[in-house]
Amino acid sequence: MSDRDLALYRKMQLIRRAEEKIQERYSENEMKTPVHLCIGQEAVVVGVLDALSPEDQVLGTYRSHGIYLARTNDPRSFFAEIYGRSSAHARGRAGSMHLASPAHGFLGTSAVVGTTIPLALGAAFANQRRKNGRTAAAIFGDGAIDEGVFWESLNYACLARLPVLFVCEDNGLAIHSPAEERHGYDSIEAIVERFRCHVARSDSTDPAVLSDLTREAISKQRETGQPAFLHFRCYRYVEHVGIAEDFDAGYRTRASFEEWKKRDPIQLVRRRLLEGGVERKTVDQIDQEIERELESAIALAKKAPFPPASDLEKDVFA
Amino acid sequence: MTRTLSFRDALNEAIVQEMDRDPNVFVFGLDVPDHKRIFGSTKGLVERFGKERCFGTPLSEEAMTGMALGAAISGLRPIHVHIRVDFLLLAMNQLLNMVSNFRYLSGGTLEVPLVIRAIIGRGWGQGAQHSKSLQSVFAHVPGLKVVMPTTPNDAKGLLISAIRDDNPVVFLEHRWLYDVSGEVTCGEDGIPLSKTNVLRRGKDATVVATSWMNVEALKAAEILSREGVEVEVVDPRTIAPLDDGPIIESCARTGHCVVADYDWSFCGFGAELAARIMEKCWGKLRSPVSRVGFAHVPCPTTRCLESEFYPNAVTIIRVIEKKLGLKEMDLSGESFYTWESRFRGPF
Ligand SMILES: Cc1ncc(C[n+]2csc(CCOP(=O)(O)OP(=O)(O)O)c2C)c(N)n1
Numbered sequence: 001m002s003d004r005d006l007a008l009y010r011k012m013q014l015i016r017r018a019e020e021k022i023q024e025r026y027s028e029n030e031m032k033t034p035v036h037l038c039i040g041q042e043a044v045v046v047g048v049l050d051a052l053s054p055e056d057q058v059l060g061t062y063r064s065h066g067i068y069l070a071r072t073n074d075p076r077s078f079f080a081e082i083y084g085r086s087s088a089h090a091r092g093r094a095g096s097m098h099l100a101s102p103a104h105g106f107l108g109t110s111a112v113v114g115t116t117i118p119l120a121l122g123a124a125f126a127n128q129r130r131k132n133g134r135t136a137a138a139i140f141g142d143g144a145i146d147e148g149v150f151w152e153s154l155n156y157a158c159l160a161r162l163p164v165l166f167v168c169e170d171n172g173l174a175i176h177s178p179a180e181e182r183h184g185y186d187s188i189e190a191i192v193e194r195f196r197c198h199v200a201r202s203d204s205t206d207p208a209v210l211s212d213l214t215r216e217a218i219s220k221q222r223e224t225g226q227p228a229f230l231h232f233r234c235y236r237y238v239e240h241v242g243i244a245e246d247f248d249a250g251y252r253t254r255a256s257f258e259e260w261k262k263r264d265p266i267q268l269v270r271r272r273l274l275e276g277g278v279e280r281k282t283v284d285q286i287d288q289e290i291e292r293e294l295e296s297a298i299a300l301a302k303k304a305p306f307p308p309a310s311d312l313e314k315d316v317f318a
Numbered sequence: 319m320t321r322t323l324s325f326r327d328a329l330n331e332a333i334v335q336e337m338d339r340d341p342n343v344f345v346f347g348l349d350v351p352d353h354k355r356i357f358g359s360t361k362g363l364v365e366r367f368g369k370e371r372c373f374g375t376p377l378s379e380e381a382m383t384g385m386a387l388g389a390a391i392s393g394l395r396p397i398h399v400h401i402r403v404d405f406l407l408l409a410m411n412q413l414l415n416m417v418s419n420f421r422y423l424s425g426g427t428l429e430v431p432l433v434i435r436a437i438i439g440r441g442w443g444q445g446a447q448h449s450k451s452l453q454s455v456f457a458h459v460p461g462l463k464v465v466m467p468t469t470p471n472d473a474k475g476l477l478i479s480a481i482r483d484d485n486p487v488v489f490l491e492h493r494w495l496y497d498v499s500g501e502v503t504c505g506e507d508g509i510p511l512s513k514t515n516v517l518r519r520g521k522d523a524t525v526v527a528t529s530w531m532n533v534e535a536l537k538a539a540e541i542l543s544r545e546g547v548e549v550e551v552v553d554p555r556t557i558a559p560l561d562d563g564p565i566i567e568s569c570a571r572t573g574h575c576v577v578a579d580y581d582w583s584f585c586g587f588g589a590e591l592a593a594r595i596m597e598k599c600w601g602k603l604r605s606p607v608s609r610v611g612f613a614h615v616p617c618p619t620t621r622c623l624e625s626e627f628y629p630n631a632v633t634i635i636r637v638i639e640k641k642l643g644l645k646e647m648d649l650s651g652e653s654f655y656t657w658e659s660r661f662r663g664p665f
């Protein structure tokens with residue numbers, strides 16, 4: 001139990017601290033890319049990815065620092081990309097909003113809401129053809145379920161019985177617009193359940209709980225051939241894009257934040273580790289390692305060269 | 319081996335050959351396996367390759383295009399078919415936001431071997447929503463290849479190359495060309511993309527034409543040749559990336575150029591051609607580059623206005639006469655639209 005918690009803690013802390021470093025340094029104006037932070041939401045991505053095997057494919061959105069770090073465990077290439085350096089996987093072309101690492105099964109992201117959902121169908125179709133038993137997961141926000149392409153994709157995945165996991169990471173907001181102002185229905189689960197699809201929902205901020213639900217969904221999917229839809233709620237601690245808090249803006253209250261903060265996913269797992277007998281030293285050591293890794297990743301990224309001008313026209317075509 | 323094939327059978331042969339050769343190739347799209355088989359171009363596929371590799375879809379153009387992209391980056395080679403290019407517009411989000419830039423944004427690590435076939439152009443009173451071409455819209459976006467075959471030989475050869483290409487290719491097939499037959503000489507390896515082809519040699523004027531406009535240009539050339547005017551007809555075949563070498567060479571040599579693009583002229587591929595020819599043949603041109611294209615209106619249905627909407631061989635002849643300072647020929651004895659008079663509906 002504590003081994004699993006240690007791993008979950010490490011991943012979440014890596015993501016949290018990486019994004020806090022972005023917050024600390026953003027004003028230096030060297031990371032010239034809009035950032036959509038997932039601070040507060042880490043349990044969803046970490047929980048879901050914990051349940052997937054490394055061969056399963058994942059697709060994300062512009063808010064996917066978490067997927068990148070959880071899948072690659074490589075803050076060096078992460079910061080190189082954020083700083084736009086040629087040492088990064090995409091040599092600076094991707095920035096924060098188009099992160100991917102196909103070598104790690106992280107096939108892609110997109111800054112246009114909903115657009116990566118059908119790609120998971122394509123990956124799942126290939127899996128089905130190859131009978132390789134892999135699952136393809138699309139992780140998207142609650143705004144994406146407003147888009148037609150979500151419903152088109154859900155419909156087809158259910159029809160063709162594709163091994164797809166639809167993961168709605170519901171922070172209750174599309175930019176500043178709450179679900180109540182966007183939905184002509186009350187419960188997304190009630191609707192998706194009418195499709196030939198497994199549905200699970202949770203408000204938990206415990207990645208272990210979300211991982212178990214995901215595992216369960218995958219095994220049901222394997223048994224029945226039907227895709228699964230996971231609706232996981234969470235809370236975004238900072239503004240939609242950028243690094244600051246924005247509780248003064250009027251669209252949400254600090255009180256709602258304080259409520260969720262009591263269940264902060266990282267603190268929750270940390271507490272459980274300590275209560276379960278893991279020494280504080282052990283947990284602190286993880287923190288220190290992450291600290292060192294991130295600082296060295298940032299230092300390296302800042303020293304790395306920018307791509308040469310000759311890179312501009314490369315790779316449009318294979 | 320040289321054989322005579324229709325354009326539709328040439329397309330079909332290319333698909334069968336590539337599906338035989340590579341199990342990763344599959345064909346899908348609305349109505350692909352129904353009894354009409356996309357005007358016959360997908361006939362025999364489901365029988366030969368099964369439902370796994372040839373199947374229909376719900377009316378979900380965006381999701382199906384995204385699925386094709388997901389399959390392509392996973393190592394499959396989808397051919398996604400649209401019975402009209404107008405329906406592909408519902409997938410423009412995927413095409414322009416995702417498919418076209420996925421490789422570039424991946425730092426060149428991903429390949430997107432995806433063919434999107436779409437039928438374009440005039441049929442039989444198709445009206446404003448079943449007749450577009452849109453090549454310049456697709457070609458405008460970096461990362462998409464755009465192919466427009468005219469002859470059955472090119473239909474087969476270029477489709478083979480499109481399927482083998484590791485990039486997204488939009489393959490635009492004119493409805494009227496489906497019934498045109500011609501010699502097919504291309505071998506198993508197909509015909510390379512981005513190689514402009516000279517369909518007819520001539521020394522007095524150059525017509526650069528796309529898709530069906532090549533048929534009109536050849537007809538114009540045949541008539542003008544009887545008057546002693548030799549027109550060169552140049553078919554780019556691949557709109558993007560464009561091989562402009564032979565176009566520039568021809569225009570510099572003849573000094574007169576008509577660009578006959580099968581589309582609206584305004585902001586179109588014809589404007590791109592005209593600009594390039596002006597830039598690269600400046601000083602050798604003896605008349606300004608002329609453009610021939612659709613009237614800048616939505617396509618009307620009634621035949622009399624539809625015929626005004628589309629340019630044809632007569633339009634090209636008149637433009638060339640003007641450029642060369644010739645007086646207007648009497649065309650009353652000529653038979654035009656021979657193909658059109660054979661085309662019957664309903665689709
Ligand atoms: C198709 C589209 N419409 C609008 C936008 C502008 N936009 C960017 S993020 C966003 C909100 C999306 O909310 P959600 O899917 O819940 O994701 P979250 O940001 O909460 O993670 C919007 C509307 C966009 N990027 N794409």
Ligand SMILES: [Mg+2]
Nearest residue numbers: 141142171173
């Ligand atoms: Mg949201």
